[in-house]
Amino acid sequence: MIPNRPFRPTAATAREKLLEAAVRLVRAQGFAATSVDQLCGEAGVTKGAFFHHFPSKEALGVAAAEFWSASTGAFFADAPFHGFPDPVDRVLGYIDLRIALIGGRAEAFSCVAGTMVQEAFRSSAAIRMACEASIMGNAAALEEDLAAAIDRCGVSGTTAASLSRHVQAVIQGAFILAKTQPEDSAADLAREQLGHLRRYFAMLFHRIGEEIAS
Amino acid sequence: MIPNRPFRPTAATAREKLLEAAVRLVRAQGFAATSVDQLCGEAGVTKGAFFHHFPSKEALGVAAAEFWSASTGAFFADAPFHGFPDPVDRVLGYIDLRIALIGGRAEAFSCVAGTMVQEAFRSSAAIRMACEASIMGNAAALEEDLAAAIDRCGVSGTTAASLSRHVQAVIQGAFILAKTQPEDSAADLAREQLGHLRRYFAMLFHRIGEEIAS
DNA sequence: CCAGGCATACCAACCGGTTGGTATGCCGCA
DNA sequence: TGCGGCATACCAACCGGTTGGTATGCCTGG
Numbered sequence: 001m002i003p004n005r006p007f008r009p010t011a012a013t014a015r016e017k018l019l020e021a022a023v024r025l026v027r028a029q030g031f032a033a034t035s036v037d038q039l040c041g042e043a044g045v046t047k048g049a050f051f052h053h054f055p056s057k058e059a060l061g062v063a064a065a066e067f068w069s070a071s072t073g074a075f076f077a078d079a080p081f082h083g084f085p086d087p088v089d090r091v092l093g094y095i096d097l098r099i100a101l102i103g104g105r106a107e108a109f110s111c112v113a114g115t116m117v118q119e120a121f122r123s124s125a126a127i128r129m130a131c132e133a134s135i136m137g138n139a140a141a142l143e144e145d146l147a148a149a150i151d152r153c154g155v156s157g158t159t160a161a162s163l164s165r166h167v168q169a170v171i172q173g174a175f176i177l178a179k180t181q182p183e184d185s186a187a188d189l190a191r192e193q194l195g196h197l198r199r200y201f202a203m204l205f206h207r208i209g210e211e212i213a214s
Numbered sequence: 215m216i217p218n219r220p221f222r223p224t225a226a227t228a229r230e231k232l233l234e235a236a237v238r239l240v241r242a243q244g245f246a247a248t249s250v251d252q253l254c255g256e257a258g259v260t261k262g263a264f265f266h267h268f269p270s271k272e273a274l275g276v277a278a279a280e281f282w283s284a285s286t287g288a289f290f291a292d293a294p295f296h297g298f299p300d301p302v303d304r305v306l307g308y309i310d311l312r313i314a315l316i317g318g319r320a321e322a323f324s325c326v327a328g329t330m331v332q333e334a335f336r337s338s339a340a341i342r343m344a345c346e347a348s349i350m351g352n353a354a355a356l357e358e359d360l361a362a363a364i365d366r367c368g369v370s371g372t373t374a375a376s377l378s379r380h381v382q383a384v385i386q387g388a389f390i391l392a393k394t395q396p397e398d399s400a401a402d403l404a405r406e407q408l409g410h411l412r413r414y415f416a417m418l419f420h421r422i423g424e425e426i427a428s
Numbered sequence: 429c430c431a432g433g434c435a436t437a438c439c440a441a442c443c444g445g446t447t448g449g450t451a452t453g454c455c456g457c458a
Numbered sequence: 459t460g461c462g463g464c465a466t467a468c469c470a471a472c473c474g475g476t477t478g479g480t481a482t483g484c485c486t487g488g
Binding site for chain 2: 032121128163166170174180183189
């Protein structure tokens with residue numbers, strides 16, 4: 001019983017096209033520098049459609065952060081490192097995956113939430129909170145493994161929550177450093193920085209000797 | 215022989231006022247969201263003065279990054295940690311100073327170059343390079359001490375240059391995380407993250423046991 | 429089964445205000 | 459008297475957002 005709309009080629013409602021366009025454009029130019037007209041052009045949609053789905057540009061920003069959060073959250077939830085028996089391996093596996101995901105231009109691997117919150121943290125509480133939810137949600141996904149690793153290795157002086165935030169901090173910082181570079185060296189610099197994060201955790205969890213950091 | 219301008223209470227040519235206004239406004243709202251009119255209003259100067267001193271808004275951005283770089287560079291060059299005999303103490307002293315400088319709202323302690331490069335890295339090569347010079351200049355100021363610390367402690371698997379970049383990466387990342395928070399917890403989160411950087415370096419340079427990280 | 433009433437999704441044209449930028453004039457100092 | 463250092467006045471392009479309108483799908487009562 002195929003419903004009444006026989007031709008819906010690749011799904012793609014105007015709303016989704018706008019959110020995907022927002023992710024691309026915000027990553028490359030930031031939120032404030034991206035105009036509604038540009039968003040509509042990139043999405044292949046008219047301005048009327050934009051304001052049909054979003055009451056304001058700010059609301060699009062909030063929705064883009066949530067969309068970003070949902071996409072990345074689903075991706076990392078499915079990743080194979082969750083199957084590792086040792087929690088330390090799961091934590092290092094997450095970092096290794098993040099390193100493997102870095103490549104190409106900065107706008108291809110950088111973070112929408114981190115970019116938006118930097119511009120909008122004071123001017124829009126709604127965007128700030130959506131970005132907080134995205135970044136802290138990513139952090140929380142690693143907290144359980146970190147708690148187990150801390151427990152197993154007897155680490156003191158910090159907490160799983162604090163360490164999970166540090167993962168996100170280093171990732172965000174690595175993206176900023178990458179953006180200072182010309183295209184062809186951006187990814188290398190970002191990977192180098194995540195290498196230090198890996199080394200910090202390897203030392204904390206007594207896995208020194210298997211370093212990658214350069 | 216006092217130069218020709220006897221009363222320069224807080225200095226204040228239109229150019230300097232504009233640069234100081236740019237630092238304040240870019241920190242709080244970002245570069246794209248800050249208009250030329252707003253800049254002029256904040257500086258108490260007219261638009262004619264703006265375009266007399268800067269050929270374009272982009273040029274003001276470049277000049278603001280250089281101005282920022284010069285101010286912060288001079289500040290850290292004068293800091294007392296340079297007098298510590300042990301290079302490890304000098305490195306940790308720099309981090310402790312950065313921690314001590316964090317307080318209040320995020321726009322009071324965050325970085326102009328890091329904010330600007332995130333928005334402008336693709337749309338303006340001139341701004342990107344000015345921000346690169348600012349951030350990498352800050353990094354380079356610590357490189358010599360890091361090299362000495364690496365040498366003294368026999369650290370392998372990384373370089374002073376890479377570690378000096380990591381300092382900046384963690385600082386930038388800490389600022390982004392801080393911006394996700396409501397005003398009253400922003401500074402705490404940023405300090406927490408620099409605490410992890412301190413702990414990483416303490417472990418690398420065999421100073422474990424004196425942790426601060428929370 | 430289908431008529432009709434309403435909701436959803438979308439569009440093209442348009443609005444007032446703001447944007448970065450310019451053209452020109454004034455004015456104190458060397 | 460000239461010139462650097464501003465201020466005033468102005469502009470075309472663009473901004474986020476609104477308008478009136480159409481095409482289509484879904485639900486309900488007869």
